[in-house]
Amino acid sequence: MKYWLVKSEPFKYSWEKFNQDGRTFWDGVRNYQARNNLRDMKEGDLVLFYHSNEGKEVVGIAKIVKESYQDPTTTEPNWLVVELSPVEALKTPVTLATIKGDERLKDIGLIRQGRLSVISLKPEEFDRILELGN
Template sequence: MQYWLVKSEPFKYSWEKFNQDGRTFWDGVRNYQARNNLREMKEGDLVLFYHSNEGKAVVGIAKVVKEAYQDPTTDDKNWVVVDLSPVESLKVPVTLDTIKADEQLANVGLVRQGRLSVMGMKQEEFDRIVELGSGE
């Protein structure tokens, strides 16, 4: 099992819309490192859903339900998508400020590579953010 984080601006594709849809392909990735991360995703991997720009918070957990395939929004064979489904909403959104203030998350990609839209995470980082989002 691998762990990931994907970012979406809420006005483009929000957690709420994702839950209404029940499943989506993760398109629009045009950064090679982010694309390579999509290619590494395996069915069953868990993914944190982060609202970027507005809100700046992890708001939910998704899972990979279909591995990388050609991005249907472009004919360019360089770009791929994966299918994701929502698993659960976090009780409390975990803000970027909260993540930056947490010593256990000092090296998380969200802090180190703030502009990357799809990134891998260590299990401990994933678990810590889920714990912070539990509201306990």
């Protein structure tokens, strides 16, 4: 199993809306590294859902329920989507400030590559964020 973090601006697609929908495809990725991360996601992988710009916090856990396929919002063959479903909300959202202040998370991609919208996580980074959020 691999672990990931995806970012969404809450005014565009929030954790609450994701839970209402129950499942979504993750579209609009137009960065090759983020696209490659989508391609590497496998069914059952776990994903942290991060509210970017507003809130700047990890708010929940999702899982991959369908592996990558052509992004239906474009005819450009380079872009992919995966399908996600929500698993559970964190009891306490984990803010970017908390992550930056945690010595165990000092090398996390969220800090090193702050503009990347789909980030791979090491198992210990995923576990640490869950620890901080529960």
